[in-house]
Amino acid sequence: MKVTRITTYRVPPRWMFLKIETDEGVVGWGEPVVEGRARTVEAAVHELSELVIGQDPSRINDLWQAMYRGGFYRGGAVFMSAIAGIDQALWDIKGKVLNAPVYELLGGRVRDRMKTYCWVGGDRPADVIAQIKERMTHGFDTFKLNGCEEMAIIATSKAVDAAVSRVAEIREAFGTDVEFGLDFHGRVSAPMAKVLVRELEPYRPLFIEEPVLAEQAEYYPRIAELTSIPLAAGERMYSRFEFKHVLERGGISILQPDLSHAGGITECVKIAAMAEAYDVAVAPHCPLGPIALASCLHLDFVSWNATLQEQSMGIHYNKGGEVLDYVRNKEALKLDAEGYAMPFTGPGLGIDVNEELVIERSRDAGDWRNPLWRHADGTVAEW
Numbered sequence: 001m002k003v004t005r006i007t008t009y010r011v012p013p014r015w016m017f018l019k020i021e022t023d024e025g026v027v028g029w030g031e032p033v034v035e036g037r038a039r040t041v042e043a044a045v046h047e048l049s050e051l052v053i054g055q056d057p058s059r060i061n062d063l064w065q066a067m068y069r070g071g072f073y074r075g076g077a078v079f080m081s082a083i084a085g086i087d088q089a090l091w092d093i094k095g096k097v098l099n100a101p102v103y104e105l106l107g108g109r110v111r112d113r114m115k116t117y118c119w120v121g122g123d124r125p126a127d128v129i130a131q132i133k134e135r136m137t138h139g140f141d142t143f144k145l146n147g148c149e150e151m152a153i154i155a156t157s158k159a160v161d162a163a164v165s166r167v168a169e170i171r172e173a174f175g176t177d178v179e180f181g182l183d184f185h186g187r188v189s190a191p192m193a194k195v196l197v198r199e200l201e202p203y204r205p206l207f208i209e210e211p212v213l214a215e216q217a218e219y220y221p222r223i224a225e226l227t228s229i230p231l232a233a234g235e236r237m238y239s240r241f242e243f244k245h246v247l248e249r250g251g252i253s254i255l256q257p258d259l260s261h262a263g264g265i266t267e268c269v270k271i272a273a274m275a276e277a278y279d280v281a282v283a284p285h286c287p288l289g290p291i292a293l294a295s296c297l298h299l300d301f302v303s304w305n306a307t308l309q310e311q312s313m314g315i316h317y318n319k320g321g322e323v324l325d326y327v328r329n330k331e332a333l334k335l336d337a338e339g340y341a342m343p344f345t346g347p348g349l350g351i352d353v354n355e356e357l358v359i360e361r362s363r364d365a366g367d368w369r370n371p372l373w374r375h376a377d378g379t380v381a382e383w
């Protein structure tokens with residue numbers, strides 16, 4: 001079998017899918033994207049496709065190494081997301097050829113179902129209580145919200161109080177009937193992270209995500225010393241070679257590799273195994289579409305330390321497209337009454353992509369961008 005063609009489709013709300021075709025008619029789907037930089041990743045996919053077209057799609061490990069090592073310069077959000085999408089599609093093809101779900105090819109399941117959580121509150125967290133109440137009617141009891149809005153490098157008591165009182169309100173309203181993680185989203189600098197983790201400690205959030213940016217990872221162990229709240233990070237780390245430094249330094253309790261950013265299934269399974277060796281949990285990052293989510297779930301089903309799966313149904317970014325829109329067998333991604341995802345039964349990634357709809361919506365996909373925020377004095381703020 002040989003790969004004959006790789007086609008990319010940018011689709012709303014802010015995703016990109018790719019299709020790999022073969023000379024035997026088997027096709028595979030992947031989701032290579034950096035949110036807000038889809039066209040850049042698209043160019044990278046088509047450059048890398050020179051290494052894949054004409055090759056045997058069953059040799060995923062070798063194709064991965066060719067894409068990673070074959071170009072001298074490697075790593076980073078763009079290259080690793082391009083590799084991720086191609087890798088996912090190659091696994092989809094392998095599963096279809098061997099008539100087995102990807103998790104079977106990875107050694108089989110370690111769990112019967114996988115806990116998911118959903119987002120509430122939006123970019124500038126608001127209406128959190130009402131949104132949690134609404135989502136609880138769909139069976140969710142685990143949530144994530146942004147921990148704060150813009151946070152200056154040295155912030156006011158007012159800004160700290162706003163962040164803390166929102167969290168206090170959640171515990172007041174729901175007690176321990178719900179669990180929630182707080183995403184600092186890289187908005188908080190090291191000085192304020194120290195203040196916030198102490199102030200938030202009494203409300204026992206499930207985790208604090210990106211307490212500081214990944215480029216300030218030397219602070220993770222220092223912040224972890226100040227709090228018993230588990231720290232999470234990883235959506236802006238792109239390979240084993242980056243994650244190893246974080247694991248060696250310590251401080252992070254939950255790694256959050258993104259299956260569409262960190263080299264795909266091949267790489268993230270290895271990252272999860274490294275985390276297990278350090279007694280660190282994994283909660284794959286996934287504010288993306290159905291192919292990314294399916295890829296995450298295959299990892300979750302084979303990784304003992306996978307603890308929670310993010311998914312983007314109803315997330316504030318999904319304007320003009322929802323996770324299930326592009327999938328024909330929607331039941332494959334349907335959650336049970338307690339917010340768990342069930343194992344896929346179909347071969348490959350287990351989802352049947354509605355190609356006609358993908359083509360139709362790709363015609364006016366638009367270019368999603370995150371907002372550019374500024375502080376009161378006009379300096380750029382982390383979004």
Ligand SMILES: [Mg+2]
Binds near residue numbers: 209235
């Ligand atoms: Mg995050």
